[in-house]
Amino acid sequence: MIRLTRRLQRLPIRSVRLSSSAALIKPQFGIVPRKLRFFNWKSTSVFFAAGAALAYSEFIFERYAEYTEVRADPKETVKLDFQLRSHPLYQKLVHPVTGKDWVKLSSWENLDRNILDGAEQNLLVKTQKEYQAPQLTNHTLAVPGAIAVKPVIFHxxxxxxxxxxxxxxxxxxxxxxxxxxxMIATLLNETFKRNASLSGTTLSSLKTDYMVENISISYRAPSLANQFFxxxxxxxxxxxxxxxKLTSAIESExxxxxxxxxxxxxxxxxxxKSAALNASTWKDKLSPLFGSST
Known part of the structure; x- marks a missing residue:
């Protein structure tokens, strides 16, 4: 009787051991059902086919072209100019109280011919020939859909x-x-040089005197088009x-x-050096004329 009791007491222990060992054996032989993977060859093929269809779909390109189409409409320039003047920061900088220390200029080049709001006394007039030549930002890109209105600078x-x-x-x-x-890099290059030329702590007031030796750009977020930066x-x-050493940050509207x-x-x-050379060349050309008139 005692022996039988002992045997009965041992049975649960053996069953636990068997169940635990069975739990270890089942996954090895694939008895436990496995979870189906979402990314298999079928789903990959479907996504590949859908992506290829979208990539070569003329419908998408046509819709994008229609949405981004730009026409040479004079009203669009007026609209952009009004949008610029309505910008809160712009209004703050042109205010006679909050913007008393700020000088307003227009466009990248020809600052002597694009001075706004009677700020001539605060600027050095630049008359060298190189400022009259077409530049990338004031000629090539000065078209509707690119840089349609002149950039405005506050110093x-x-x-x-x-x-x-x-x-x-x-x-x-x-x-x-x-x-x-x-284009972002070009914009930064222009603003760095313009800031150095307008700064009172630098030695030269000519933008072409400055060369960007190295630049580090960190893109924080996508720069969506058709807005003021x-x-x-x-x-x-x-x-x-x-x-x-200068720093710069580009912000959205x-x-x-x-x-x-x-x-x-x-x-x-x-x-x-280029301005001095041009001045001396013109002096040599004009000196015979003045000499013959005396």
Whole structure:
């Protein structure tokens, strides 16, 4: 009787051991049903076929072309100009109280011919020949759908900070609805040089004197086309007598930071040398005329 009791007591233990060992054996022999994977060869084939169909679908390209089509309409330029003047930051900078330290300019080049709001006394007039030549940002891209209206620059006479408003359209896109990264780099290159030329701490007031030695660009968010971009640039340090470090940030119309950049600019004196050479050449050409008249 005692032996029988002991045997009965051992049975549950053995059953537990058997069940545990069976649990270990079942997965090995595929007894437990496996979960079906979502990404198998069938789903991959379906997605590949759908992607290929969308990529070669003329319907999508036609709809995108219709949506981004730009016509040369004079009213569109007036509309963009009104949109710029309605920007809250723009209104703050042109206000006689909040914007008393800011000088307003228009376009990248020919600053002596694009001064707005009677700010001539705050600027150095630039008359060298190179400022009259067509440039990428003021001639080639100055068309509807690209840079349709002249960029407006605000320069702070106290802090030497510059704030630039520039509108970029669908013609400057790399990917659909997104501005090309090369255009962003071009915009930053222009604003860095313009800030250095307007700064009171630099030695030259000519933009062509400055060369960007290195630049670091961090893209924070996609730069969607057909909007005004606000570029805030300032000098942070003078590394050498003619080497300056600047930072810049590109914001959307709503103030979201899209791009951050840092660059070092060197004053090469290239523009000043070219202006001096042109001046001496014209002097040599005109001296015989003045000499014969006396």
């Amino acid at each position: 702070n006479k106290v802090t030497d900070e510059t704030i630039t408003f520039v509108h970029m359209g669908y013609r400057l896109c790399g990917h659909p609805f997104i501005i090309h990264g090369g 606000v570029v805030k640039t300032k000098q942070v340090a003078a590394l050498e007598p003619k080497l300056y 709503k103030g979201k930071v899209l791009v951050q950049a840092e660059a070092s600019l060197r004053d090469t004196g290239r523009g000043s």
